[in-house]
Amino acid sequence: MAPSPDFDTLTMADIARLAEADRLPPVDRWNPDHCGNSDMRIARDGTWFHLGSPIGRLAMVRAFSRILRREPDGGYVLVTPVEKLDIEVEDAPFIAVEMKVEGDGAAASLAFRLNTGDIVTASADHPLRFVEHADGPHPYLHVRGGLEALIARSIYYELAERAISGNDDPPGVWSAGAFFPIAP
Structure with a gap:
């Protein structure tokens, strides 16, 4: 198995090519x-x-x-x-452990690296959803076929900061032309 490329150095075009392949x-x-x-x-x-x-x-x-x-x-x-x-x-089969952002507002793209090395870009086909639990919000990313990734807490804070700093009502984040409100 080839080593995973350094996520920080990938462009969104690189990520799209990797996902396609x-x-x-x-x-x-x-x-x-x-x-x-x-x-x-x-x-x-x-x-x-x-x-x-x-x-x-x-x-x-x-x-x-x-x-x-x-x-x-x-x-x-x-x-x-x-x-x-x-x-x-126990919760979700994958964990989103890293996020890469390109662009701002409605032109933004958010790509996530999972604990398995897979890379998924949030989009209409791979939506983000936020569920409120007793221990706080649980953000999820649809990976494939009903399988989701729980988004790591540190990445959730980055998403929340992006949502709060934006001008959308309700607050949320954009990725690949799709809007995802952060409040359930």
Whole structure:
């Protein structure tokens, strides 16, 4: 597996090219019989566990993340052409750990690097949403097929600052021509 490029040095055009070149397996077309439980869990902080022990190799986490699918009942499975295994997800299966911004206001683009190395630009196809919980707001980015990334708290503060400094009512952020209010 090639090392991930330095996110800080990428332009939005670079990010678009990387996203286009990143072909995922067709997990939405695989429908094997259910085979059981994977004995895996994704913690709220994005750590992947197998049999209670953290999976320390990013390459393994990335490989598993590419065969992760959200089921119509809201559950999560790891799926291949021949088996489907349940996996427990405490909040969201991904964490947005870094954000890159180009432009301002309605001309802004916000790209996020996930804990798996994937890069997603917020847009109408990859919306941001903000959910209020007892412990404060939880911001999410749609990644693919019903899978979301919880946005790290430090990045949420950057988003909130952008929203407050803008002139939009309600306050929110723009990315790739789409507007996302920060209040739920």
